[in-house]
Amino acid sequence: xxxxxxxxxxxxxxxxxxxxxxxxxxxxxxxxxxxxxxxxxxxxxxxxxxxxxxxxxxxxxxxxxxxxxxxxxxxxxxxxxxxxxxxxxxxxxxxxxxxxxxxxxxxxxxxxxxxxxxxxxxxxxxxxxxxxxxxxxxxxxxxxxxxxxxxxxxxxxxxxxxxxxxxxxxxxxxxxxxxxxxxxxxxxxxxxxxxxxxxxxxxxxxxxxxxxxxxxxxxxxxxxxxxxxxxxxxxxxxxxxxxxxxxxxxxxxxxxxxxxxxxxxxxxxxxxxxxxxxxxxxxxxxxxxxxxxxxxxxxxxxxxxxxxxxxxxxxxxxxxxxxxxxxxxxxxxxxxxxxxxxxxxxxxxxxxxxxxxxxxxxxxxxxxxxxxxxxxxxxxxxxxxxxxxxxxxxxxxxxxxxxxxxxxxxxxxxxx
Amino acid sequence: xxxxxxxxxxxxxxxxxxxxxxxxxxxxxxxxxxxxxxxxxxxxxxxxxxxxxxxxxxxxxxxxxxxxxxxxxxxxxxxxxxxxxxxxxxxxxxxxxxxxxxxxxxxxxxxxxxxxxxxxxxxxxxxxxxxxxxxxxxxxxxxxxxxx
Numbered sequence: 001x002x003x004x005x006x007x008x009x010x011x012x013x014x015x016x017x018x019x020x021x022x023x024x025x026x027x028x029x030x031x032x033x034x035x036x037x038x039x040x041x042x043x044x045x046x047x048x049x050x051x052x053x054x055x056x057x058x059x060x061x062x063x064x065x066x067x068x069x070x071x072x073x074x075x076x077x078x079x080x081x082x083x084x085x086x087x088x089x090x091x092x093x094x095x096x097x098x099x100x101x102x103x104x105x106x107x108x109x110x111x112x113x114x115x116x117x118x119x120x121x122x123x124x125x126x127x128x129x130x131x132x133x134x135x136x137x138x139x140x141x142x143x144x145x146x147x148x149x150x151x152x153x154x155x156x157x158x159x160x161x162x163x164x165x166x167x168x169x170x171x172x173x174x175x176x177x178x179x180x181x182x183x184x185x186x187x188x189x190x191x192x193x194x195x196x197x198x199x200x201x202x203x204x205x206x207x208x209x210x211x212x213x214x215x216x217x218x219x220x221x222x223x224x225x226x227x228x229x230x231x232x233x234x235x236x237x238x239x240x241x242x243x244x245x246x247x248x249x250x251x252x253x254x255x256x257x258x259x260x261x262x263x264x265x266x267x268x269x270x271x272x273x274x275x276x277x278x279x280x281x282x283x284x285x286x287x288x289x290x291x292x293x294x295x296x297x298x299x300x301x302x303x304x305x306x307x308x309x310x311x312x313x314x315x316x317x318x319x320x321x322x323x324x325x326x327x328x329x330x331x332x333x334x335x336x337x338x339x340x341x342x343x344x345x346x347x348x349x350x351x352x353x354x355x356x357x358x359x360x361x362x363x364x365x366x367x368x369x370x371x372x373x374x375x376x377x378x379x380x381x382x383x384x385x386x387x388x389x390x391x392x393x394x395x396x397x398x399x400x401x402x403x404x405x406x407x408x409x410x411x412x413x414x415x416x
Numbered sequence: 417x418x419x420x421x422x423x424x425x426x427x428x429x430x431x432x433x434x435x436x437x438x439x440x441x442x443x444x445x446x447x448x449x450x451x452x453x454x455x456x457x458x459x460x461x462x463x464x465x466x467x468x469x470x471x472x473x474x475x476x477x478x479x480x481x482x483x484x485x486x487x488x489x490x491x492x493x494x495x496x497x498x499x500x501x502x503x504x505x506x507x508x509x510x511x512x513x514x515x516x517x518x519x520x521x522x523x524x525x526x527x528x529x530x531x532x533x534x535x536x537x538x539x540x541x542x543x544x545x546x547x548x549x550x551x552x553x554x555x556x557x558x559x560x561x562x563x564x
Contacts, residue, residue, distance in 0.1 A: 021418075355454055355479035355543060363419035371454040385455040385477050414423070415431075415480070 004312045006397045009304065012038040013395050024365025027403045032183050032211060032344050032391030033369050034233045037297075041236055044296035048289045055285045057262055071288050074295035075278070078243055081298040082228070083219035088251060090244040090281040091291055095210045096135040098229035098244035099177075101281060102206055103139035104257040106175070110147040115253040117204070122148035124174045127203070129154040129162055129189075130381050131182045134374040136208040136229075140177055149174065156381055160185040160334040166197065173203040180212035180223075184375045184389060185334035186317065186344040188212065195224035204250070210234055215313055215342055215393070217306040220245050232290065237297035241290035244281070251277035258283040309394045313343035316392045316401055320345045323405040329412055333387050343392035346373070349408070352415045354386040360411035361388075366403050422537060423480065424530040426488075431480035436490035440473035444558030449550040451542050456482055460550040464558045468497050472551060481531070481540050486547030488527045493551070498559075504528070505552055511535060512544045 010016050013036045020026050028036060048070060054063035056071045072086070079086040092098040109118030120126075126140050126149050144151040150172075155163040160182070169176070176198040181188045195205045207225040212218055214235030220228050227250070232241040246254070256263055256274060263283040265273040274280045301309065318338050324330045329350035335341050349357055358370035369389045372379045379385060390404050443461035450457045456478035463471040472490050476483060489508075493501050507524045508531070516536035522529045534544045 353479035355456075355481070355540070359422065359537070359540070360419060376455060379455060385457070414419075415428075 004304065004308055004394060006312070006395065010395050010397075012040065012300075014039065014042075016395060020365050020367070021363055024363075025403075027364075027366040027400045029390040029392065029396065029400060029404060030367045030369050031214075031234070031393035031396075032373075032389060034239070035214065035236050035393055036395065037236055037238070037293075038300055040300045041238065041293045041296045045238055045289045045293040048292045053289070056288055057279070067288055070292050070295075071286070074291035077295040077298050078291075079245075081302065082213065082245060083221050084245050085248065087278055088220075088245055088248050090246070090251070090278040091286055092229075092242045092244055092281075093240055093287065094233070094242035095208060095229040095231040096242075098242050099136050099206065099208060100139050101244055101257045102227050102229075102246075102254075103143045105254045106143050107146045108255045108257070112255070114255050117250070117253055118255065120147035120149040120174060123172060124149040125152050125170070125172045126150070126175045126177065127152050127154070127168055127173050127198075128177045129179065130156045131160075131162065131185060131187065131375065131378050132177070132179055133183050133208060133210070134376070135210075136177050136179060136206070137377070140175070154178075156185075156378065159336065160187050162187065162189050164190075164194070169197045169201055169203070171201055173198065173201050175206060176203050177206040177208070179208040179210075180218070180228075181209075181215070181342045181344075182334070182375075182378075183211050183344060184346045184373050184378055184387065186342045186346075187335055188340040188342055190340070192222065192224045195226075199224075211342060211344065214301070215306075216310040226250055232294040232297065235294075235297055236300055237294035238287075238290040240287045241294045246277075248277070251281075254281075256280050256283065260284055304394060310342075312394060313392045313396075314338050314341070316396055316398070317341065317343045317345055319398060319401045320390060320392075320404060323401065324408065327405070327409060327412065330408065333382055333384070344389055345391070346387040346389040348384055348387055349412060352411055354388040356415060357388045357408065357411045360414055361404070361407040364403065364407035364410060366400075366407045368404070422533040422540075424533065426527055426530040427480060427484040430484035430487040430527075434483055434487040436472060436487065436494065437475070438473060439475050440471060443471070443473065445554045447550050447554040447557065449546060449553065451478070451482070451546050453542065454479070456543065456546060458482075458486065458546055458550050460486075460547065460554050462551060462554040462558050464498070464555060467499075469493050469495065469501055469555070474547065474550070476547065478546060479540075479543050481534060481543040482546045485531060485544045488530070489547055489551060492526050492528060498555075501555075505548060508548055509545065512541055 052066040054067040056068040076086045079089045110120045198205045205225040206227040209230045213230040228245040233239040260283040333346045354370035443463045446461045458476035460474040511520045514535045
């Protein structure tokens with residue numbers, strides 16, 4: 001196991017220098033919501049605006065050429081980061097938009113008589129899971145409502161693992177939409193196995209990789225899915241840029257969600273034809289500087305090493321679980337061990353509501369997320385309205401875990 | 417603004433010993449409100465008779481701020497005539513939504529003044545108002561008006 005030199009890494013993140021709530025050291029444990037940004041990303045975005053700013057894929061002046069090159073280089077870098085070909089990567093605003101793009105492809109194809117692979121009929125089934133973020137849940141509810149397809153889901157076991165009931169995957173299953181890593185439980189799901197089961201019945205596999213791509217080496221070839229969505233801002237990149245990866249043959253057939261400028265081939269007054277992927281899915285002037293920032297983020301993560309980052313986070317997760325388990329009245333929601341588990345640790349405290357716990361932690365300088373984390377059905381599954389979630393990244397260290405534990409003890413004492 | 421300012425002793429007391437909690441009959445209207453950001457919920461009933469709030473009964477899950485705010489509301493408003501209730505609701509909302517820049521009127525608010533610190537924590541505003549908004553909704557329904 002390679003250990004990260006966190007002290008050195010932290011110097012790359014200017015926000016970690018600031019204090020909060022008076023003179024408290026900032027302990028940022030909310031990277032599951034969004035990550036902080038290193039100078040490399042901030043500078044890349046600034047350099048783009050200072051030196052190369054222009055609209056891409058239009059205009060023949062030098063700046064337009066440079067901007068287009070930077071944007072397409074970003075696509076190539078992101079593709080390389082996940083082991084994909086550049087033309088299989090569509091830039092979106094975020095993972096939510098990417099997942100909606102797939103969902104809308106099914107809705108639109110079904111309503112418009114589109115390609116068969118994207119057409120759903122009553123009786124067809126969409127299989128999701130009880131641990132999905134709303135972003136990979138609500139869009140499928142909408143698709144089911146519009147097309148007459150039936151929504152089904154894998155349950156979650158008491159220890160926070162997916163209950164992979166094989167009977168749920170049948171000849172009727174057309175789509176299996178599942179998260180790679182739960183944003184609440186930290187559970188890493190066996191996507192390759194699920195994909196194998198799904199492909200055996202001809203279903204398409206859609207993966208929400210928001211919490212995995214930033215934290216471990218993900219190769220879309222090994223993953224075995226058909227669609228993979230993730231957000232740039234959770235992986236040190238800017239907000240406003242995300243990705244949809246899809247197998248080239250699927251993208252070639254997929255209808256667009258948004259139409260308009262730059263996604264067309266030819267336009268007449270009464271009809272239009274569309275550009276090949278990925279341009280077909282990028283209507284309007286895209287978030288260019290943000291793509292360039294994401295390029296820098298991928299390079300930064302690659303230079304540090306995804307395996308080292310993952311090992312480091314698992315180490316901190318182990319410390320957090322151990323420490324929280326030592327505090328009377330704390331219950332962890334999610335796997336108690338470190339097998340197939342990422343760096344999100346959610347918990348509840350006897351007699352202290354997560355909102356109040358989060359408030360005391362904030363007063364101690366510790367930034368965590370409280371609430372249902374956009375996974376309301378998952379919380380209902382555990383009969384709790386909310387949890388407190390600490391999530392770790394490469395810039396967190398053992399002191400951060402210690403502050404989390406001290407703040408949690410302080411909250412329990414305060415409300416005792 | 418520190419944590420102790422937010423969590424006044426009166427708030428902690430109402431949180432630990434909520435007044436009027438539980439659903440009772442009779443009631444003129446019942447509502448169910450949720451705080452979509454945190455999943456907190458309240459079911460609240462109001463009984464209005466002869467222009468007076470006869471009872472507010474409720475069942476709720478939530479943080480100390482939302483629980484205490486509802487409990488204080490129960491103490492402040494039950495037994496009050498409607499024309500004295502609305503100014504209290506109005507003043508409480510004005511205080512909570514005031515971003516910490518509103519000088520609270522203690523004569524109108526009574527114990528409600530303990531929530532002045534909430535206004536400095538934007539993430540907690542909805543917590544403090546959950547029960548009060550449910551009350552407003554239920555009372556207007558009981559009076560045959562729509563909640564706006």
